[in-house]
Amino acid sequence: xxxxxxxxxxxxxxxxxxxxxxxxxxxxxxxxxxxxxxxxxxxxxxxxxxxxxxxxxxxxxxxxxxxxxxxxxxxxxxxxxxxxxxxxxxxxxxxxxxxxxxxxxxxxxxxxxxxxxxxxxxx
Amino acid sequence: xxxxxxxxxxxxxxxxxxxxxxxxxxxxxxxxxxxxxxxxxxxxxxxxxxxxxxxxxxxxxxxxxxxxxxxxxxxxxxxxxxxxxxxxxxxxxxxxxxxxxxxxxxx
Numbered sequence: 001x002x003x004x005x006x007x008x009x010x011x012x013x014x015x016x017x018x019x020x021x022x023x024x025x026x027x028x029x030x031x032x033x034x035x036x037x038x039x040x041x042x043x044x045x046x047x048x049x050x051x052x053x054x055x056x057x058x059x060x061x062x063x064x065x066x067x068x069x070x071x072x073x074x075x076x077x078x079x080x081x082x083x084x085x086x087x088x089x090x091x092x093x094x095x096x097x098x099x100x101x102x103x104x105x106x107x108x109x110x111x112x113x114x115x116x117x118x119x120x121x122x123x
Numbered sequence: 124x125x126x127x128x129x130x131x132x133x134x135x136x137x138x139x140x141x142x143x144x145x146x147x148x149x150x151x152x153x154x155x156x157x158x159x160x161x162x163x164x165x166x167x168x169x170x171x172x173x174x175x176x177x178x179x180x181x182x183x184x185x186x187x188x189x190x191x192x193x194x195x196x197x198x199x200x201x202x203x204x205x206x207x208x209x210x211x212x213x214x215x216x217x218x219x220x221x222x223x224x225x226x227x228x229x230x
Binding site: 037044045046047050059062100107108109113 | 154157214217
């Protein structure tokens with residue numbers, strides 16, 4: 001069974017940095033694009049960005065470009081989200097998910113999702 | 124960016140009711156539309172992909188329809204476990220965007 005487990009969340013001061021991890025199991029991790037989605041408390045879902053199977057391409061929502069970096073280590077079945085210059089608006093649960101698609105450029109969807117890890121930015 | 128607008132933002136319904144949630148895209152997206160269900164404190168769960176394809180394991184009372192800019196998620200007969208928040212998401216172009224959510228509550 002495909003499974004994703006996030007870690008690395010916690011309390012961080014404004015202006016600080018944090019690195020989240022997502023460990024994949026039960027599927028061939030290196031064959032899939034991966035994604036990060038976040039959800040502020042009581043709010044809706046916001047896509048953060050994607051990374052290609054081999055890590056050669058990344059895409060981000062414009063508002064986070066330059067502060068957030070997605071990377072992966074296929075040998076470790078792991079996805080990462082490096083977050084810098086954090087502010088209170090970055091307080092959220094961060095989810096990783098696998099990007100599934102029929103074929104490249106076709107309809108794609110997120111499944112499965114991890115359980116999420118909470119990041120709180122506060123002094 | 125493609126804006127996704129869901130309506131209503133919340134609704135109250137009883138078990139056994141037929142429920143319809145709509146999602147409108149700010150520009151045409153073909154069938155590049157997915158639906159997710161989220162329960163409190165849990166991760167979202169995929170229900171429908173490609174506007175109308177039912178994810179494996181999802182009950183057949185859930186169905187999706189539409190193309191272009193207007194889409195619908197229908198629950199044919201609401202069950203107690205269906206009380207949750209539902210999100211649409213366009214996968215046509217980046218940035219990928221979600222609707223604001225529809226909270227289905229018990230009447």
